[in-house]
Amino acid sequence: MAEYNLNSAERDSEVSWYKALGAGLVSGAIKVPEGIVSLGAELIDLGADSNLAADVEEFFDKMNPFEEVAEERLIGKLTESIVQIAVPGGIGFKVANKAARNLTTKALRAKRSDAYAQFGKASKTPDPAKLQTALRKVKDLNKKSKYARYSVAVGGGAVGEMFVVDNDEIGTFGDIFEGPTELDRNESYGRDDAARKLMNRLRFGTESLFITPAVYGVGKTAKLLAQRGKELAYSDSAFQRAIDKYIRAPFQPRGKMTQEIFESEMLKQGLKARDSRRANEIINNITKSLDGILPTIQEVGDKGTKSNRDIFLQKINDLLVGGNLEKKIDTKKLDEVIKELDINNVPKEKVTELVKYLDEGRNEFNSLVDILKRTSKNAKNATGEFQNLFNKQLSGYAGNTFKIFETKSNIFNGFRRYQPTDESYTAAVRVFKDSLGATENQSRQIIDNILEQAEKIKQPKDLPEFSYTQKTMENGTPKFIERSVGLAEKQAGTPAQKKALRELFGEIKDPRFTILNSMNSLSYVARTSDMFNQILLKNQAVQKAGGRGFFWADEKVAEAAVNKRKTGIEIVKMNEVLGEIDGLKGITNPISNLYTTKDIAEGIKASNDVLSGLQGFVRGTKEMSGAEKVVSWFYRNLLLLPKGISQMSKTIFSIPTHVRNFMSAGAFTAANGVLFDGITNPKLLGKAFQDGIDTSALLKLGPGSAKAQQRYQDLLELGVVNSQVQMGDLISLLKDTNAGSTMMGIDGPLGRMFKGLKKVGKVFQDKYTAEDDTFKITNFVVELERLKTRNAKRLGISLDDYKKQLDLAKKGKNQVIDRNSELWKLQTEAAQIVKNTVPNYAYVGDVVKTSRLLPIGNFMSFPSEIIRTTANIAQQGLKEMRHQLGEGAVRVKGSNLSPTVIEILEDGTERVVKNSSHVDGSFATGFKRLLGMATTLTGVPIAVTEGAKALYDVSSEEIDAMRRFVPEWSKNSTLVPLRLDDGELRYIDFSKSNAYDVVARPFRTVINNLIEGDKDDETILKSFSDGVSEATGEIMNPFISESIFTEAMFDLTLRNGRTDDGRLLYTDQTAAGDKLAIQLNHLSKAILPNKMPYERIVSAAMGTTTERGDELSIGPELAGFMGLRAIKIDPLRTMNFKVNEYQRGIREARREFTGGAFGVLKGGPVSAEEIIDRYIASNKARFNVQKEMFRDLEAAQVLDTRTRDLRKLFKDRQISNKNFNNLLRGKFDIYYPSKDIIAKFRETSRALGESNPFLEARTDINSIKRDFRSLGLDTRFRTERAVGGHIQEVMNDQYDVSSIIDKIAMDMASLDLDDEFNIELTNYIQPSTTFNVAPLPNQPMPSAQVLQPQAPGNITSQGLTPTELALLSPEEQQIRLRLRGLA
DSSP states (O other), X not given: OHHHHHHHHSOOOSSOHHHHHHHHHHHHHHHHHHHHHHHHHHHHHHHHOOOHHHHHHHHHHHHOTHHHHHTTSHHHHXXXXXXXXXXHHHHHHHHHHHHHHHHHHHHHHHHHHHHHHHTTSSOSSOOHHHHHHHHHHHHHXXXXXXXXXXXXXXXXXXXXXXXXXXXXXXXXXXXXXTOTTOOOOOOOOXXXXXXXXXXXXXXXXXXXXXXXXXXXXXXXXXXXXXXXXXXXXXXXXXXXXXXXXXXXXXXXXXXXXXXXXXXXXXXXXXXXXXXXXXXXXXXXXXXXXXXXXXXXXXXXXXXXXXXXXXXXXXXHHHHHHSSOTTSOOOHHHHHHHHHHHHHTTOOHHHHHHHHHHHHHHHHHHHHHHHHHHHHOHHHHXXXXXXXXXXXXHHHHHSSOXXXXXXXXOOTTTTTOOOOOOHHHHHHHHHHHHHHHXXXXXXXXXXXXXXXHHHHTOOSOSSOOEEEEEEEEEETTXXXXXXXXXXXXXXXXXXXXXXXXXXXXXXXXXXXXXHHHHHHHHHHHHHHHHHHHHHHHHHHHHHHHTTOOOSOBSSHHHHHHHTTHHHHXXXXXXXXXXXXXXXXXXXXXXXXXXXXXXXXXXXXXXXXTTXXXXXXXHHHOOTTXXXXXXXXXXXXXXXXXXXXXXXXXXXXXXXXXXXXXXXXXXXXXXXXXXXXXXXXXXXXXXXXXHHHHHHHHTTTOSSOOOHHHHHHHHHHXXXXXXXXXHHHHHHHHHHHHTTOTTTTTSTTOTTOGGGHHHHHHHHHHHHHHHHHHHHHHHHHHHHHHHHHHHHHHHHHTSOHHHHHHHHHTTEETTTTEEOTTSHHHHHHHHHHHHHHXXXXXXXXXXXXXXXXXXXXXXXXXXXXHHHHHHHHHHHHHHHHHHSOOOOTTEEEEESOSSSSEEEEEETTSOEEEEEOHHHHSSHHHHXXXXXXXXXXXXXXXXXXHHHHHHHHHXXXXXXXXXXXXXXXXXXXXSOEEEEEOXXXXXXXXXXXXXXXXXXXXXXXXXXXXXHHHHHHTTOOHHHHHHHHHHHHHHHHHHHHHXXXXXXXXXXXXXXXXXXXXXXXXXXXXXSOHHHHHHHHHHHHHHHHSOOOHHHHHHHHHHHTOBOTTOOBOOHHHHHHHHXXXXXXXXXXXXXXXXXXXXXXXXXXXHHHHHHSTTTOTTSSSOOOHHHHHHHHHHHHHHHHHHHHHHHHHHHHHHHTTOOHHHHHHHHHHTTOOHHHHHHHHHTBOOOOOOOHHHHHHHHHHHHHHTSOOHHXXXXXXXXXXXHHHTTXXXXXXXXXXXXOSSOHHHHHHHHSOGGGSHHHHHHHHTTOBTTSOBOOOGGGTOOOOOOOOOOOOOOOOOOOHHHHSOOOOTTOOTTSSOHXXXXXXXXXXXXXXXXXXXXX
């Protein structure tokens, strides 16, 4: 990566990067002894007031020709600096550490001996309790000695760093923040200069006392997370527990759960996904079959009675869910349906097909019910009456789908409410009237109240109950009785009431709904119940093996297991946190009465979709008040739903995004070295890719073959497919807004009138997922082949023979794999590798997942997954290359990557063996993986960029210049240059198509800042700090930037009609109608798919120009359609925006003096010191603004922009020709207070009754101004501010303060924009210094002539010159007279 950035971002140089690197190593090594010798010379200079250090520097400059070569390139400078710091600092650290170790060893031995001896003094038999106490003492002694040795070693390292000779070029944090370690760069001579250099060494070395522990802390935290991640939560150290709680848990996939529970949860999610997929396959088959049997009947707005179609579908539905769900379809009812179809002359093959699909649906119910009964403790042991209740409960999961729970209001149907048929409403009123003995009006009120309650329920997992109030008369007195009625058999209410409510709520007897909803409900219950049993079994196995476990039957045992007295870990009963999960009511949860940690309980609660926190607020909970529900509704529908729709339109419904999605998925394959497997085994790669296409059905509009569908279900169970990250974010967000589960439903709120739109949306959604799945399956096939090859070599048999053994696990026509076979275990291992090395939504951390509920960020899960999987690719590659210990070995001595390794056995002996990874081929697999990652992250960008530079003859200087005229988001991108035949430069932002750019960009950002800092003569540390800061912003940008829709809303509201990049949408003078049209158009662009790529292709094909008059070519536009658009570099046009920034910057720089928190015209008294201080601050800000424009003008000229065109643009923007020329030449244009501002000072001082502070400061400001004149815009602006309270005293007693500002102003006038801004307040005002000395004896008084300061020769009798009498105000004349001792 470094090579690419340095070659593409630096200016052309004859010195290659590797020569500069080598020169930096040698030069840095030479500077180590130079630092030692020069330190001695500086000490001599300090005592003898000589200049020996300068001679030493000159001597080493002559004998070090490598320094000049190293400094030709940034990599050389960095290497030179690192060697200078690392060598003396490392030596100092080691020497001090060794000395500290020697000093503490004797004392520790004595204390250890004493500690060990304590427990044996009382008797010959050791006391175990005393022994434990002794061991704890020894452990504490060892820990304390380590801290002491480390502290001494850090001090030694700091001393070593004082030998660094180029500390002023490297810099300190004090330079950045103007702190106590800021280096003094004011060179002098002899003793003074020696003192300055020695103090700089001390300041430079002192910082390492703080930096080294900080770096150590970061490294130790990373090491703890890598090595002790599972145990950190139970650590005795509060620091380590804090790392687990606030760093690991929020961002790691398992969150607060243990690894065992997380793995069970992932298996549950995979099985649920498999069940849902299977349900959809059966639905598609039944729908296809029914479409051939019955005509489609339009039902939109139908409130009449049931149609023949409904009656037939109800019969089919009864076949699916009728009777005992543990048994097959009732043959008698099936025969009746077949007979009816025969009467209607339905072809036999159609009948056979329908029966087959119905059997498949019923079989799925059977298997899920078996799982549920097997895992439910009560059901397993239940007989008789309970068995009947259990079966009735199962019927509540299957076949109960109601239109009232499916019809929800959203953007597609406004505030549409469910309307029952007149027939069902009248029947319900009659039933409740008869059963309750109520009046007609009372019955209507009850039914209306129940309907209102049902409207608020959002697709319940359990059939709900409804409460109502029955009014009766008792002895002539009205009495109100609270009652309830439900839909399930076990719930309150009469059978007639239940039947009436089912019809009132629009019970759906469509078999497609039955399969979808019933299988989803049954799957959720069965898989969740099974998961709880699995984690209970895992817990028992861990505890049986002597481990801590994670569930305990007794609270005291749990507290002891987690060492609560020391760790403070909170223990809770599982059901107190989890409660009763919807859908599991009545089903025994085997862990509900067990004790666990609060974190584990909350982790399980969150994974089971028990709403709480922000998600509970967004989705709405029963416990929310009316006001909270209103706020939740507005937040959900006015912010989150538009956010979800805008993201959907920019992804699912954007063909260019589909292309980029496919390319990104291909990059995941390349990053895992799969393409290198293709080089050595092309057939394997071809087969893997073909399997990916077939299994994902990428090239088909419908589902794949039966074998492919079975294969896909297996991969769902393994968690490999259907995990596209952006799609996962989008679906979860839409689910949070109550839109995701109904928008594309079978008969959801879009209704049959939108059937075509739903089908199109479903196709786009499926293809978006299939594009990702194709390459995940490709990876999976190759990973599986790698594992098979490894195992075959370990067994010493041929790969073909091993595969034949594995294939015995496949059964039936669709090759279903035995879940207990070795083949399934290998597939599980391969799947785990894919899930860890390819982005997968299931593995996104809780914090990032929850962030989708904020109105900021776009698809935040994707960059977080790129970071996670990149680290995992490196980790997996190294793991594969490492030696696996043989029998009896406990560790490896030395490297475990070399071809031969040394194993240490249990008895301490050594044996030399061949690296196991070389034997079984894992080393080659790991090497190809790491090579694939390096190639994808750096090799491809290098090849593409450098190849384009060579092909189009584009220099590095031009690339640098281009970066100044690209949009802010492309500033640190990988820019691929193109040059057209007419010489016009364009670029492709390769980062947009590079999924791994989120990892590479921070490093590129740091190096770009180092390069810019080198040009501007900044210290290395300052440039590095700026780079790290900007890189952090680049990493955080996807998480904290405004979402697509939110940005558009803020443009119209918070930014008052101006976009984030400053473009004005409308003004206050825009007509109301036009303004509204612009606003609606702006919002629609955020919500609707981007039509520009399509318009440009049509324009290119038709030969027409765009609105801006650009002529387009079909080739570049097609490339742009695939995310590789060549963008024109137009410095003149971009300069318009830069002039806006420049003018705003100049205004803000002026406010640094006049306004703001520290401005001197904010009102109230100000001192002359404050005026001078703000004057320098204002000019520093002005200098930086002008410097940026100077760089921009330089870059524009590099890109062949004509100076006269730039001059005209600046003139049109009201910038004078003089100012333009100054900017072009790099001459600093100084700010000086205007006459109005000076008058304001005079008025304010008069109003306050005080002397005018500006008059005191004016001379100093003019002096500073004079110094500013020497500044150029291609170097730094440096100022040093005097510290302490002496300045005002000095100004009053020693100087004509009003002259200082004049001096500063005069000095600034000579500054050029390519110079360093080195105006320092201490150059004009020296703090007074007090010395404690013995009093002198009485001395004769000097004459008045000696005491009086020298006055000008033309002074008048009034004590002033004629000029002073003519120009100075009375107040100024008094100040001048005081300074001359004549007042």
